[in-house]
Amino acid sequence: MNPRRKKRLLVIVAIVFGLGSAIGLTLYALQENINLFYTPSELIEGKGPNKEKPVIGQKLRIGGMVVPGSVERNEDSLQVSFKLIDTGPLVTIRYKGILPDLFREGQGIVAQGVLVEKNVVNAFEVLAKHDEEYMPAEVAEAVKGIKHEKPKYNLDSGS
Amino acid sequence: MWKWLHPYAKAERAYQLCNTLLPYFTVVCVATMIIGWIWGLAYAPADYQQKDSYRIIFIHVPSAILSMGAYSSMAIAAIVALVWQIRNAELAVIAIAPVGACITAIALITGAAWGKPMWGAWWVWDARLTSELILLFLYLGVLSLYHAFEDKKAAGRAASILAIVGVINLPIIHYSVEWWNTLHQGATITKLDTKAIDPSMFWPLMVNIVAFAAFVGVVTLIRLKNEILQREKHRPWVRQLLTQE
Numbered sequence: 450m451n452p453r454r455k456k457r458l459l460v461i462v463a464i465v466f467g468l469g470s471a472i473g474l475t476l477y478a479l480q481e482n483i484n485l486f487y488t489p490s491e492l493i494e495g496k497g498p499n500k501e502k503p504v505i506g507q508k509l510r511i512g513g514m515v516v517p518g519s520v521e522r523n524e525d526s527l528q529v530s531f532k533l534i535d536t537g538p539l540v541t542i543r544y545k546g547i548l549p550d551l552f553r554e555g556q557g558i559v560a561q562g563v564l565v566e567k568n569v570v571n572a573f574e575v576l577a578k579h580d581e582e583y584m585p586a587e588v589a590e591a592v593k594g595i596k597h598e599k600p601k602y603n604l605d606s607g608s
Numbered sequence: 609m610w611k612w613l614h615p616y617a618k619a620e621r622a623y624q625l626c627n628t629l630l631p632y633f634t635v636v637c638v639a640t641m642i643i644g645w646i647w648g649l650a651y652a653p654a655d656y657q658q659k660d661s662y663r664i665i666f667i668h669v670p671s672a673i674l675s676m677g678a679y680s681s682m683a684i685a686a687i688v689a690l691v692w693q694i695r696n697a698e699l700a701v702i703a704i705a706p707v708g709a710c711i712t713a714i715a716l717i718t719g720a721a722w723g724k725p726m727w728g729a730w731w732v733w734d735a736r737l738t739s740e741l742i743l744l745f746l747y748l749g750v751l752s753l754y755h756a757f758e759d760k761k762a763a764g765r766a767a768s769i770l771a772i773v774g775v776i777n778l779p780i781i782h783y784s785v786e787w788w789n790t791l792h793q794g795a796t797i798t799k800l801d802t803k804a805i806d807p808s809m810f811w812p813l814m815v816n817i818v819a820f821a822a823f824v825g826v827v828t829l830i831r832l833k834n835e836i837l838q839r840e841k842h843r844p845w846v847r848q849l850l851t852q853e
Contacts (some may be wrong), residue, residue, distance in 0.1 A: 458691045461772055469776045476780070476787075484789040485734040512789060549728030551657060559791055574726045581796040583651030583662060584806040 469490060486559050493538040493568060505564050511540060512559040520524035520554060533558070544572040551577035620845045622696045623836045626829045631747035633829060652812050664722040665790035666813060669797070670820035672715040675743060676778055678708035682750070683775045686768035693818055698764035699839060702754055707824055709747035716740060727791060735784035736792035739777060746774040749797050760839075838845040 450458070476483065487496060487509055495502040503509050513533035520531040527546055531554075532539045542560050553577065554557060563570030615621045620709035655662035683703040686788035719737070720730045731737065750767045757763030785794045796804045797813070806812070840846050 454691050458687075461687060461690060461769075464769075465772060465775065468773055468799050470721035472776055472780075473669065480788070483735050485732070486789050486793055488789070512791075549726065550661075551726050552728075574729070576729050576732065576791055577656070578791055579726055579793045581793040582804050583655050583665070585808060586656040587653075588806050 469596075486510035488535040489513045489540040490535055490537045491532050492540055492564075503564055507564050508562070508571070509564060510559055510561045511524040511542070511570055512557065513540065514557050515552070515554050533560075538568065541569045542572050542575070543569065544558075544575050546552065546575070548575055549577040551579055616696045617692075617696060619836050619840045619843070623833060626833045626836075630826065630829050630833075633822050633825040637793060637819060637826050640815050640819035640822060644812055648809075648816055653806075655809075658726060659670045661722060661725055662809075664718050665809075666816045668718040668722060669813060670817045671711045671718065672740070673817055674820045674824050675708060675712040675715050675740070676781060677821065678704055678711060678828075679743060679747070679771075679774065679778060682708060683771050686771035689768045690772070695764070695839070696836070698768060699835040700828075700832055701750065701764070701768055703828050703835050705747050705751045705754075705767075705771075707827045709711050709744060709751065711820070712740065712744040712747060716744065728807060732791045734790040734792055735788045736781065736790050739781040739784050742777055742847065743774075743781060746770070746777060750774070792799060809848060844850035
């Protein structure tokens with residue numbers, strides 16, 4: 450490679466490297482803010498190295514798995530409440546509205562709302578989070594040993 | 609080592625190369641697209657949770673992969689254009705940019721159409737979706753920067769620099785689902801060891817990825833031919849070509 454080309458290549462590499470590290474450092478600094486949501490344990494125990502906890506009244510997103518058996522529906526309205534879990538503590542979500550197709554017990558969801566108590570969120574939006582697994586129903590039955598159908602909510606449990 | 613590439617720096621040879629490659633790409637594109645779409649959209653089994661809605665992956669995933677693939681090829685062409693100052697490479701950058709922009713838009717639109725019924729939202733500002741949107745803006749930026757200059761030599765250089773700088777976005781898109789909590793699901797295809805996707809869905813998806821890659825190739829070649837002709841329109845070989853027809 451002749452020296453002129455070499456110089457141009459070096460300049461390009463330097464630009465990309467410099468800009469790359471600048472963006473990398475920015476993203477690293479913003480790391481906590483880019484996350485779309487808190488997990489239930491982050492909500493209860495605090496997040497990041499400083500264990501920062503959200504304050505009551507704060508608007509936030511929370512993501513976790515719907516605890517099986519925790520979905521309670523009001524018979525007369527669209528009011529629904531359920532519990533979210535990741536590894537430890539439970540967080541209760543209250544929501545009024547239509548839940549997305551993929552919402553089911555044992556499924557990951559992300560809810561946006563206002564923290565009203567230490568572990569209760571009044572959500573105004575519930576989004577279902579899909580996992581990266583795709584398989585036909587028969588395979589899912591064979592692998593996971595469960596028959597997948599939309600859950601019937603326990604309307605008559607009277608809770 | 610790279611001596612065999614040197615003749616293609618000449619516009620005429622590059623034009624001829626486009627002409628020889630075009631039929632192969634077209635055949636592969638048409639064949640795989642027919643097979644892939646019929647196989648994927650009609651014969652592949654429905655997903656256990658999403659039922660038929662998951663079939664959007666046969667369009668969404670190939671276009672998302674190709675949006676990044678097209679960008680990397682554009683960046684490679686831009687490096688060649690800047691370092692070796694080969695004008696054909698500059699033309700290649702401009703030939704790829706609108707194709708990549710379209711395919712990025714397809715990925716974003718199909719993703720939104722799937723997101724509404726599945727997630728419950730058309731759009732969420734999570735890291736994956738936002739970085740893909742930035743990719744679309746990068747494509748549009750390269751295009752508009754090129755057309756903003758009167759002097760095409762300066763235009764090509766400016767567009768190439770932006771194309772190279774934008775490469776930083778590619779690893780961010782790819783790893784966004786690992787580095788941050790996102791609503792978008794993690795990588796499926798690159799998770800080879802765990803069989804995240806059933807073979808009956810994986811193979812039609814692969815065929816569709818090949819189809820989209822060939823499609824991007826076809827459109828890029830046609831556009832590159834046009835760019836070369838337009839840039840060389842006063843040269844004798846172009847005149848000769850045009851009077852022949």
